[in-house]
Amino acid sequence: MRTLFFAYYFLGVTAFTLLSGCSLLAPLSKQSGPVVPEASRKASPEFLHPVAVDQPASPVTMSNSSAKVRKAAPAPVGPSVSNTVPVQPATLRYTAPQIESASAVQLKYAVLLDTEVEQLPPSALLEQIDPWMGVPYRSGGNTKAGVDCSSFTMQVFEQCYGWKLPRTSKQQYSFCERTDTAALSYGDLLFYATRGRSVSHVGIYLGNGKFVHASVSSGVTVSDIADPYYQKRFVSAGRVPGASTRQ
Numbered sequence: 001m002r003t004l005f006f007a008y009y010f011l012g013v014t015a016f017t018l019l020s021g022c023s024l025l026a027p028l029s030k031q032s033g034p035v036v037p038e039a040s041r042k043a044s045p046e047f048l049h050p051v052a053v054d055q056p057a058s059p060v061t062m063s064n065s066s067a068k069v070r071k072a073a074p075a076p077v078g079p080s081v082s083n084t085v086p087v088q089p090a091t092l093r094y095t096a097p098q099i100e101s102a103s104a105v106q107l108k109y110a111v112l113l114d115t116e117v118e119q120l121p122p123s124a125l126l127e128q129i130d131p132w133m134g135v136p137y138r139s140g141g142n143t144k145a146g147v148d149c150s151s152f153t154m155q156v157f158e159q160c161y162g163w164k165l166p167r168t169s170k171q172q173y174s175f176c177e178r179t180d181t182a183a184l185s186y187g188d189l190l191f192y193a194t195r196g197r198s199v200s201h202v203g204i205y206l207g208n209g210k211f212v213h214a215s216v217s218s219g220v221t222v223s224d225i226a227d228p229y230y231q232k233r234f235v236s237a238g239r240v241p242g243a244s245t246r247q
Contacts, residue, residue, distance in 0.1 A: 105130050112222045115208040121186035128160040129204070129212055136219040149202050149214040153189060156204065161187075163240055169202040176238025181225075184237055190225065192233045199235055 102110070102117045105126050110117050120126065131144070132155075138146025142155070150169040157163045165172050173191045190211050192201040203213025206222070214220050223230060 109206070113206055113208050113210045119207065121206055125156075125160050125187065125206075128156050132156070132214075132220045133212075134219055134221075135214070137214050137216045147214050147220065152214040152220060153202050153204055157240065161240075161243075163242075165240070170199050172202055173199045173236070173238060176240055179237045179239045181237050185239075187240075187243055189238045189240070191235045191238060192230060193235050194233055201233075205237070 099107075099117050103123060106117055106120055106123055108130070109120055109126050113120065132147065132152060135144050135152075136146050137148060139148050140151075141147045142151040147155075150165075150167060150172060153172065154165045154167060157165055166175050169191065172189060176189055179188055184205050186205060186207045188205040190203045190205055190213075191199045192203075193199055194201040194216075201213070203211040203223070205211045205225075209225050210222050211225060212220065212222050215223065225231070225234070
């Protein structure tokens, strides 16, 4: 009995071994060709997914809302433009004050007329007036020992401009062209009625509301046309014909 048991046991083990061997060799029998190493299988297209190998990659389509790519504006050619405006030094176009080069006469009359040196009448006119300053008034006088108003204006204009004015203030008034006080210029004549209603006094306008004349009380002096005494007695302003050519 024991001999028979071992015989059946040996046959069973042998059969199990044969069946197990066949199942292990079955996958190998289905392959054709040599066994490919694992690394080669991963690198070879034959072992890639069929979709990745057999089908071309489909182009990516995007909607207009997502596919638009904004191109950067081209850089400007030439110098860059800045919003900051560079500050340029201002160019002065007015005549600078001439105080440094002003003569003593000009400085004197800048004070008397209460104005800037560059606003003064031409120095030629001031230089003819200045020697008469302070000369006492004398009716009918025509020298620096004493002079009246019309002789003073007559001599200054002749010495400065070469103009020959009539002798009396009434005659000078008739000789001159009338001018508006709003348009007064240096060298214009101012006429006053200091005795009665007719013209009896004359002076020379120098600018900035000032005029020079031979005053009965002060001699040759500078006065203000806004002075109440002269405002009340003012008759008219006159301009010598051709006076626009004066220098």
